[in-house]
Amino acid sequence: MKKINSIIDIENQYDLILCDIWGVLFDGDRIFPGVHDALSKISKKVFLLTNSSQRVTVLEAMLNKLQIARNTHYQLLISSGEFFCQSVIHQTLPLKLPAKYFFLGKNHQIIANLPNIERVHNHHDAQMLVLAGNVLYKNEIEQINPILEDCAQNQLPLFCLNPDMISMDADKRPVACDGQIANHYQQKSGPVIYMGKPNQPIYQYALKNSMIHQPKVLMIGDSYSTDGLGALNSQIDFALVSSGVEYHHWQTNNTNMSFEQWIHQQGYQVKWLLDSLN
Known part of the structure; x- marks a missing residue:
């Protein structure tokens, strides 16, 4: 595990970046500092991959209000709710x-x-x-x-x-x-x-939609049990952002260890650690 300052520092190592929304881009109310700048600077494909049960149209409207726009800040949004709906429509459940x-x-x-x-x-x-x-x-x-x-x-x-x-x-x-x-x-x-992370089908769905042959992929998330394990199961590198679920677990664990030491102790397989996208 290596600590980095910005996702821009490593994006050239990947063909496709999968990024969680809650806990990574915003806290359910406000966008985290530097998110707009980081997303607009990433030159590779960015797919937002969330365990929200909402349909994509609802989530895109929410992100538009936060000035995160498709084709400017990301190329595709995939939610576990939308994945279920598409699986029903195409009878792949x-x-x-x-x-x-x-x-x-x-x-x-x-x-x-x-x-x-x-x-x-x-x-x-x-x-x-x-x-x-x-x-x-x-x-x-x-x-x-x-x-x-x-x-x-x-x-x-x-x-x-x-x-x-x-x-x-x-x-x-x-x-x-x-x-x-x-x-x-x-x-x-x-x-x-x-229907969502950490199960492999939603990752396979994302990779299929990337239209890239055998892409090198990075998953960015704040939860190891969903984002991290999903990446591990799909043989994808994982970048953990210390602004959400795992940071909360560390804070409530009453430990004298640093967050980085605690991640090591948990045995989490994390490739990159960063405080925020930028």
């Missing part, structure tokens, strides 16, 4: 389609009106569960727990559109994400299909 689904979460509009799947309001009538949008207040978890137990017993697959366990808000506080519900379902022996 690991499940026979058409199928009926029971929805968990707050963001049903993400998958409303998709072909090949039909929503049912009784989980006993479903062939799969779809989770999108945090359902993590204690009373809500208690409400859906009997449903999860029933579905796990019947081995109903759960498609998790945001595999993240936590993200960081603008005040540097951890926010629970859908991955916690999916993990809870797995503990009940329910089968889970994670």
